[in-house]
Every structure is written in structure tokens, then in C-alpha cells.
């Protein structure tokens with residue numbers, strides 16, 4: 001194979017380029033085991049005020065990693081009694097997004113690829129873990145697993161992702177003004193948004 005025509009694996013946007021660096025845990029990152037809380041009360045993934053949400057509860061892990069738990073409810077079904085794949089992907093996405101707390105950057109999902117290895121029944125407690133693996137410019141490469149039957153149980157779902165660092169203006173400029181105005185008028189929300197940034 002010629003250098004001008006690399007194998008598909010090397011062209012994948014999910015594979016960090018050779019000059020990518022190791023992710024760095026911010027010195028003021030929450031200590032391992034500390035709950036991360038919600039980045040936005042109305043977030044579908046983590047918000048306590050979102051009745052239709054996943055109510056995912058994440059904690060800081062060692063290094064640049066997080067753990068989270070999510071219980072599959074009847075509202076999350078695809079097939080009878082089984083979790084919808086898109087909901088499971090959302091849970092992985094949210095867990096990966098929580099890595100922002102450890103790096104003190106705001107990042108949004110650019111690409112997310114999920115493998116579904118085992119069906120996940122309703123009432124299952126999914127044990128999630130995400131870890132940043134590399135950084136290249138604004139790109140943060142990360143991987144996540146969802147296990148069933150316990151934190152060391154078999155992997156039911158896994159994902160690889162590239163998150164892209166953005167400024168808070170990303171939300172202010174693109175979000176519906178109604179919600180943006182409410183968020184900016186909420187001192188607690190402003191504090192949470194600042195907690196992601198390198199120089200709060």
C-alpha cells in the first residue's frame with residue numbers, strides 16, 4: 001500500500017494523529033470519587049430538572065476519566081423490554097461529555113461511534129466509564145464503556161469519540177435565545193459554565 005493511500009484505520013477521524021499528546025487532568029479538577037453534578041439543569045443526559053432525561057450521575061475518576069450510572073427505564077425502550085440503542089448512545093455521549101469537568105474545557109461531540117455488544121433490558125443499571133485518550137489542537141479523543149451486572153461486569157456497549165473544544169459563545173450564539181437568556185440570568189448556571197474554563 002502506498003503512503004498516499006493509507007489503510008482505512010489510519011484515515012479514521014477517531015484515530016489520533018501521530019503528534020497528538022496525552023490528555024492532562026486540570027490541577028483543580030474534582031477529586032476522584034467526587035460527584036460532578038449537572039452542567040445544565042435541563043440537560044437530557046444529566047439534568048435534574050429534565051423529566052424526560054436520563055438523570056445520569058457522574059463522578060470524577062482517576063487520571064482523565066469519569067464513571068457514571070444510568071438506570072434504563074420503561075421510557076427508554078426500543079424493542080419490548082430492551083433499551084433503545086439511541087438512548088444508550090446518549091448515555092455514552094453524556095459520560096464522555098463529563099470529561100470536560102476534569103480538563104476544564106468546554107467540548108461538544110464531533111463524532112461518536114457506538115458498538116452494541118449485548119442487549120440491555122429495562123431496569124438494568126448501566127455502569128459507565130469514559131476516559132480521554134489523546135488531545136490534538138481542539139480535538140479530544142475519548143473512549144467509553146457501559147457494563148451490566150456490576151462495574152466489572154461484561155461490556156454491553158462501547159463508544160469512541162472525538163470532542164471539539166468550544167468557547168461559551170458556541171452556546172450563546174447558537175442556542176435558542178429563550179433558554180440562553182434564562183441560563184445567563186441564573187448565577188448558578190454561569191458559575192457552572194465557568195467551572196469548565198481554564199481560567200474561571
Ligand SMILES: CCCCCCCC/C=C\CCCCCCCC(=O)SCCNC(=O)CCNC(=O)[C@H](O)C(C)(C)COP(=O)(O)OP(=O)(O)OC[C@H]1O[C@@H](n2cnc3c(N)ncnc32)[C@H](O)[C@@H]1OP(=O)(O)O
Pocket residue numbers: 013039040045093094097100106107108109110111137138139162164166168171172180183184189190192193196
Ligand atoms: C452562560 C450561559 C451559557 C450556557 C453555557 C452552558 C454550559 C454548557 C457546558 C457544557 C456543555 C457540554 C454539553 C455536553 C452534552 C453531551 C455532548 C453533546 O452531545 S454536544 C451536542 C452535539 N454536538 C454538537 O452539537 C456539535 C455540532 N458541531 C459544531 O458545532 C461544529 O461542527 C464544531 C464546533 C464541532 C466544529 O466546528 P468549528 O468550526 O468550531 O471547528 P472546525 O474547524 O470545523 O474543526 C476543528 C477541528 O475539529 C475537527 N472536527 C470537526 N468536526 C469533526 C468531526 N465531526 N469528527 C472529527 N473531527 C472533527 C476538524 O477536522 C478540525 O481539526 P483540525 O484542527 O483541522 O485538525
